[in-house]
Amino acid sequence: MSLSLYNTATRSVDTFKAITPGKVGIYLCGATVQAEPHIGHIRSGVNFDILRRWLIHSGYKVTFIRNVTDIDDKILHKAVHEKAPWWAVAMKYERAFTDAYRALNVMPPTYEPRATGHITQMISLMERLVERGYAYAPGNGDLYLEVRKLASYLTLSGQKLDDLLPAGDADDSVKRDPRDFALWKSSKPGEPSWPTPWGDGRPGWHLECSAMAHAYLGEEFDIHGGGLDLIFPHHENEIAQSQAAGYGFARVWMHNAWVTASGEKMSKSLGNSLVVREILKRVRGIELRWYLGSAHYRSMLEFSFEALEESATSFRRIEGFLHRAKEHGEVHVLISDEFKSAMDDDLAVPTALALLSGWLRSGNSAITDGNFTAVVEEASKIRGALNVLGCDPFDSAFDADKSSDSSSQKEVLDGLIAGLLQEREEARARKDFAAADRIRDRISTLGITIEDTASGPRWSIS
Numbered sequence: 001m002s003l004s005l006y007n008t009a010t011r012s013v014d015t016f017k018a019i020t021p022g023k024v025g026i027y028l029c030g031a032t033v034q035a036e037p038h039i040g041h042i043r044s045g046v047n048f049d050i051l052r053r054w055l056i057h058s059g060y061k062v063t064f065i066r067n068v069t070d071i072d073d074k075i076l077h078k079a080v081h082e083k084a085p086w087w088a089v090a091m092k093y094e095r096a097f098t099d100a101y102r103a104l105n106v107m108p109p110t111y112e113p114r115a116t117g118h119i120t121q122m123i124s125l126m127e128r129l130v131e132r133g134y135a136y137a138p139g140n141g142d143l144y145l146e147v148r149k150l151a152s153y154l155t156l157s158g159q160k161l162d163d164l165l166p167a168g169d170a171d172d173s174v175k176r177d178p179r180d181f182a183l184w185k186s187s188k189p190g191e192p193s194w195p196t197p198w199g200d201g202r203p204g205w206h207l208e209c210s211a212m213a214h215a216y217l218g219e220e221f222d223i224h225g226g227g228l229d230l231i232f233p234h235h236e237n238e239i240a241q242s243q244a245a246g247y248g249f250a251r252v253w254m255h256n257a258w259v260t261a262s263g264e265k266m267s268k269s270l271g272n273s274l275v276v277r278e279i280l281k282r283v284r285g286i287e288l289r290w291y292l293g294s295a296h297y298r299s300m301l302e303f304s305f306e307a308l309e310e311s312a313t314s315f316r317r318i319e320g321f322l323h324r325a326k327e328h329g330e331v332h333v334l335i336s337d338e339f340k341s342a343m344d345d346d347l348a349v350p351t352a353l354a355l356l357s358g359w360l361r362s363g364n365s366a367i368t369d370g371n372f373t374a375v376v377e378e379a380s381k382i383r384g385a386l387n388v389l390g391c392d393p394f395d396s397a398f399d400a401d402k403s404s405d406s407s408s409q410k411e412v413l414d415g416l417i418a419g420l421l422q423e424r425e426e427a428r429a430r431k432d433f434a435a436a437d438r439i440r441d442r443i444s445t446l447g448i449t450i451e452d453t454a455s456g457p458r459w460s461i462s
């Protein structure tokens with residue numbers, strides 16, 4: 001069986017066929033960096049990381065692009081609110097997202113382009129759209145895409161143009177059709193802006209993804225992903241921009257469902273309690289990842305702290321079994337045929353987890369029976385599954401106790417510096433002050449400050 005994936009564009013589970021055999025290009029819409037990530041934001045990162053890991057396990061070379069939207073109305077509002085420059089706000093929250101992705105063992109993208117770093121590509125794309133007769137500038141500094149000219153518009157979401165509400169991103173009176181959307185917006189005084197042939201301004205939200213997907217993945221690529229809420233208008237408008245430019249764009253469209261709370265899409269009203277950083281005070285990164293990755297990516301995940309705790313407890317049971325099994329032999333990453341079939345079936349993680357429960361049961365009874373060959377084999381199958389899901393406890397990314405790691409590094413450093421300091425003391429004792437000074441200089445060029453105290457020299461990193 002080969003990999004099949006649900007394609008939002010065809011509304012069916014189709015056999016996946018890479019454009020270039022053995023290679024897959026993926027573009028995932030990343031974060032608008034205007035607030036700390038909550039678990040609703042991070043789910044898409046986890047879901048598409050599982051897809052990426054499965055493709056890699058299946059032998060593909062994957063180029064994975066996830067953009068950073070670092071210019072946007074929300075960022076400008078936040079900058080006013082935080083009394084900070086817009087770019088400082090964007091950087092601060094980009095770092096918060098990077099930290100959250102790292103804590104959840106989401107592989108860094110192959111390339112992670114920022115919108116503001118690709119204005120040149122956006123201008124080229126807009127010039128092409130004007131030349132081809134799809135974009136127009138009414139003279140107010142904005143540039144709009146004329147959606148009625150594109151027969152393929154709205155096929156992803158299955159809507160009719162005449163049923164659509166106005167785009168609402170500019171004054172309707174300047175547009176040929178109120179549903180036309182802004183590719184570029186003229187800037188208001190005090191706002192960041194870049195020069196273009198149509199006036200100084202900044203990009204509309206959709207433009208960057210078309211420009212950056214083209215820059216990194218070419219005219220046509222394999223998979224485009226994002227959350228369900230992006231299908232319209234964002235993904236429809238990306239398709240419109242790229243296809244009007246004459247590019248094939250994405251072949252497969254994949255959308256992950258939301259994390260819900262009381263059946264609703266997670267919202268700001270839940271406050272900070274669902275910010276990833278806060279949740280990581282309750283459970284480890286590996287446990288939060290396990291929880292977020294356990295539902296099928298197309299199913300809503302109803303969040304509750306009880307469910308999170310329960311899920312973390314069951315993960316700890318699996319982890320405990322793997323550690324016990326390790327005492328009886330080497331636990332490998334083994335991909336069983338049943339697991340492969342489940343993952344090839346549109347990433348059927350719940351089916352895979354049911355298999356895993358079975359292996360855990362038979363592994364535990366093999367411990368009781370003293371059949372350690374069977375214990376290690378079941379453990380290897382479990383580890384194989386966990387590895388694909390990004391939750392392999394033997395993966396160094398999840399060194400359960402990072403603090404003990406850094407404390408052992410400090411011990412080594414302590415020993416090395418103590419040795420140098422002792423040499424310096426000996427040089428002083430024999431009144432070889434030149435040698436003592438040389439040692440002190442060498443230590444200080446490493447950025448280490450020595451303080452002579454009554455109880456002997458003490459060091460710190462300056």
Ligand SMILES: [Zn+2]
Nearest residue numbers: 029030209234
């Ligand atoms: Zn996008």
